[in-house]
Amino acid sequence: MAILVTGGAGYIGSHTVIELLNEGHEVVIVDDYSNSKPEVLNRIKELSGKDFVFHEVDITDKDALKEVFKQHDLEAVIHFAGYKAVGESVAKPLMYYRNNLNGTIALMELMNEFDVKNMVFSSSATVYGMNNEAPFTEDMPLSTTNPYGTTKLFIEQFIQDQVAADPSWSAALLRYFNPIGAHESGRIGEDPNDIPNNLMPYITQVAVGKLEKLSVYGDDYDTPDGTGVRDYIHVVDLAKGHIKALESVLETRGVEAYNLGTGVGYSVLDVVKAFEAANNVEIPYQIVDRRPGDIGSGYADATKAHKVLDWAAELGIEDMCRDSWNWQNSNPNGYA
Template sequence: MNVLLTGGCGYIGSHVAVVLMSEGHDAVIVDNLSNSRREVVDHIAQIVGRPPTFYQGDVGEFEFIRDVIRRHRIDSVIHLAGFKSVGESVQRPLQYYQNNVCGALGLLHAMEAESVSSLVFSSSATIYGDPQYLPVDEAHPQHVINAYGRSKLHIEDMLRDICISRPSLGVICLRYFNPVGAHPSGLIGDRPNGIPNNLMPYVVQVACGERDFLSVFGGDYRTPDGTGVRDYIHVMDLAEGHVAALNYLSTNNGWHAFNVGTGRGYSVLEMIRAFEGESGRAIPYKITARREGDVACSYADIRAAALELNWKATRSLEDMCSSAWRFQSRLSKA
């Protein structure tokens, strides 16, 4: 299968490329490198033994994307390109709508023009907002509170409408919970530009001495240890979920949404202790005031993905921490 992978040089996209290519598919990566690095293409090639095809460009550029689709006879698209910082989206909503929503529109026009009828979309559990019940299933009410989540929901709604108008189209929206970890080789992993917005890359930077301590936002939640609880999933499990979604679309049309998580939550302090155990490094932290927009607890109901996609996460919390530390250790030695 020839798969167009938008945002394929990013954290999740690079791991998806590895899994796709390891299973014999051809990956064609389009990435504008605004929040990723060209060297990732070479690292993918080192892992897999052959390079993906790479184009630098914007997913919203209709003629460019259409030409890539036609040239490589693309069968399916996995769309991961987009801005992803909740905090930044509150400060720069116009940029998030322009990049995420308009970028998706350009891609969808190109797919329609070239009769590509299979799409896996990188969505987010942020569309659920503060959970009304746990675990969160796909039928949970949607209550977005920031531009990032709203951009994801807008795209989901667009895809639902397009599937009604094009019965031959098959779309899966994968609602990510909290991807962490890295490829076991240590060659690819989470390497954000600037100050990390997520827990694990910040913990890793504290462990290697790049930052003095970790700020834990809130210690008085109604959770076992007072800190926020989240569903963390190994990025390799998540990548394998994308391939399972493509396989599902080979025999199913229409619009579908699935949670991708592990089905259990870990608190911030549990994550710190687990990382300390795997890295052998102490993680200094300070409990500070709650951060606006954070929820106390969120974890996924994963039964639908297990039943329909025949997929579930298999890697442990220890795997998540050890692989993240292996990736950071390689960067520190470079």
């Protein structure tokens, strides 16, 4: 039986597919390349030494997605597919609601139809909103500050309601903090289609000369240096967390939420300095206005994932900075 990975050609999806293949799972990827490149599929095969099945499908196209379910004997779904830029979601909320929510509804309806009732969902720490004090724990009240976060919160509710309606379902809601880094080979990494929305690809594109300087969004937060503090986690640690979550989902029923983070907060300028130190590269930056919907400080309490899933982040900020630069320096134009 195979694992269906929606958005499996994307940044986190591609790293997770490698871990799945390394663990001996059969993998079926669906992706529409809205924020990914076809070349990543060749790199996954190269790094894993294994093959998988790929379908170019937009998950909002339920008829096309249904053909995937018909063709494969699926055991579980790891659901990454969705738009993910906070700023863009504020500017284009309806686009985010249509894509992320309708796509997930179509997916879950087909899971019911084909009796595939095991799911690992790519959620986000954005569901903790602006009113909780870090470190965030899974039992805190949830709220959102932007449409992207709202889609994650709604989908968590979809899944919880479906599990309540049908106790044969099993699901894990993985609330990521801030994934950075790349595969240590430098062969796969984060390659956004437009100007980066996330910090590390912005830094690496400045370092490689594609962008003139880094924009730091706000220096007046209530943090040690005024810039936003986040919990940065290496994408390979994050991918391994999906394997642990999948193992748990396949062995249990019900739904659980887990924070996947390191439990350590770094400011934007901390990351800039760590990148410069790790790679001996200077990163010019400018302070600009805050982005709508951003919070000042957010980092995880990942105790539950450690206790229940036997998972903990192993790679530090130096590893994240080194591997990010190795990827960008080896692939100055990404997968192009």
